[in-house]
Amino acid sequence: MSILKPKSIYKQFHQKLVIATSLLIIILSFIFYGYTKSTIFDEIQDSLYADAQLILEVSKTSNVNTNNFNLITSNGINVDIVELLNVPQSGYTYFKVGNKHFIQILYPFDVTKRKYIKIVKNIDSSIEMLNKIFNNLLLISLGGLIMVVLYAFTVSKTLLRPIIQITNKLSNMDENFLSQIKKDNLPIEFHPLANSINSLMTRIETNIKFKKELFIGVAHELKTPLAVMKLKNEVALMKKREAEKYQETMRLTVEQINDMNKMISSILDIGRAEGAQFEKPEEIDLVKYLQRKTNDYRMLSAKKKIVITFFSNVNHHEIYVQPTLLNQIIQNFVQNAIKFTPDEKSIAIRLEKEANTTTITVTDDGPGIDESIDLFAPFKRMGEESGAGLGLFLAKNAADSLEATVSLKNRTDDKNGCVATLILPNTTIPKKKESKKETSQK
Template identity: 85%
Template sequence: MHVKSIYKQFHQKLVLATSLLILILSAIFYGYTKSTIFDEIQDSLYKDAQLIYKISKSTNVDTRSFNIITHSGINVDIVKLEHIPQSAYTTFKVKDDHYMQILYLFNPATNEYIKIVKNINSSLDMLNKIFNNLLLISLGGLLMVVFYAFTVSKTLLRPIIQITNKLSNMDENYLSQIKKDNLPIEFHPLANSINSLMTRIETNIKFKKELFIGVAHELKTPLAVMKLKNEVTLMKPRDPEKYQETMKLTIEQINDMNKMITSILDIGRAEGAQFEKPEEIDLVQYLQRKTNDYRMLSAKKKIILTFFSNVNHHEVYLQPTLINQIIQNFVQNAIKFTPDDKSIAIRLNKAKDSTTITITDDGQGIDESIDLFAPFKRMGKESGAGLGLFLAKNAADAIGATITLKNRTDDKSGCVATITLPNKPRHKKD
């Protein structure tokens, strides 16, 4: 299996890109210099040809005198050509010498041309020196690029190494937030995500500890009651009715413990549902269907259960088991604590950034000073293990939702359970 390295990839790409830039700039500079030098040579030959043409028309000068008029290193002849040349300028090589030639029309009637030949060895030597210097500069630049890429790569990786070292020193007993003061601004979103995850882990660990302590306490109490009652009963012979009373109490305590164990098993199933594959569901149709299902339960207490929505359809992408866990707990609690012949309203309101689901009942309300989402917190005198809202809170955290439970603010008794879902899903579709 090939292991990818961001450091190596960035280092290689930076070296390659910068090296290509240096080579391209060097090639452009060399090409421009060569073109400029050759243009100057051609311009010089053209001016010499014009000068010779003007002088020859005004005076009788032989070709030997032309060499005196022009610069040194130039040979001038008058030649007669049968075919018109395609280009006025040509370059050629004789042994180790390089030359440039110009043909300038001298006499159109006889097809005579002024032929000027110039030795360009010195110009080519200068170009070779420029090329060699550029090659040395490019090689030096490449070495600097390698060093620069190494330094930049280390600098860019330093925040990642800093975060990695911070995380490697953490465990379930020591969790701390990553400080953003010394991090580049580009790494702040990463730090925020990690800090948010740390907060969720801390909360989860806290709830688990409370759950374990609560389970131990909740199981210890009925066991102690059964033990004490049985010990007292067995201290001396008693009437059959007393034994029956003790057995009934023991059965009641066992039933309570069974309810608690069932709730604890539900917690395990809910945690397993967090790994369930998200699905796309129409939340409006889902809530309408659930409302119809819960009407069978509310009808036993003659409670009117209604559903309202400000949209006809709203597609969401989440785990159905988890959203069902939340809705079921809130609606069942609303039915449990709402008196007969009252009403419960389920509402969905879709806004720009989020969607809110509220379950409003006509019950007795709650004590807002108590954290009802903590394990083994019970409302009123109704029986239960006190783990339903704890399950709902864990399910909400898993799908990125926020849930609250508040008293009504419209001068009526009862409470409002609120579920707020972000319209941007936490899990993306494949």
């Protein structure tokens, strides 16, 4: 089994450019040579026919016959009158005698007697001129071919230079050195590629930053309860104590283990969320989806007698999205709102469809947040409530995978609380299906 060798785009480009341009030069050269030759021969033919007509007109004024029609030679032209038994189909003939070239025409002189004026002209000078033209064209074509080869190599290198520049830039990058590609020296055609790579670099840099913070936070968060359990157990084992003391130590150990289990579950959720990035998008009615989810969330808020309401500026809104990632974001927003909203208060979920985006907000009546803290970083907590501090981190990762944005701000009205916002791009809506539905509605 033969293995195909990878082809170089550089070689392919200049080879195709050289071949295509060479064929163009050759074709144009032959067309020009053929046109020149045809033009010269046509002029010679027209000139001979004009001479024949002149001879015929002159002969009408004098008595001319075969005996007294003398052979005339002038400037390589021989004129004679001949009698032909078989009339040729074409009165124009090109022939060669030795190294000499001739053109002959036959022009009717006396058709009843089958007599024709025969003019033969030596065209060696014209052939020599055509040969010079051909040789000059050959030299010009050869020079043009050399220029094309040089031009092809130059253009190939010019077109390849930005790719080499970007490739070298990427090859020198690692997780500790991620820099943006500068577009100043790149042709404008490569700007979309540079923008895509820069956007990818930003996401990679953010992901690496969060992962490092996550690993450090996990080590810190797991090390603290382990240290507490170890110290408490060592103290309990230093001497014999009452059973209640040992029970207290065991209860503390169980509480710490439960907290660690919650944290480990959150870390597992991160792995599941990353796997959900490859989930196949599904078409869902976002309004009905949020209505159904709101009913589920009311069961969670019933214990604190919190009223959850849902509002939408449209009755239906179909969208393609990964449901697992979307649920990860909405559920985290609502769970945080329930956690920080006092009893018998309210939470509002709103959907607003705009021209290019769809905005989902979760507004609570809680104490608000400190906006100077990046709550989407791992292990960042709000207030005194318990938790691993990974929920918003998971929501941010899910939003990045959906090419959406999330934010957390305090309310701007006269009430306390915060607003969690998810902005989805409407580009995720299939245009073909959307157009079909709009047509059916019309």
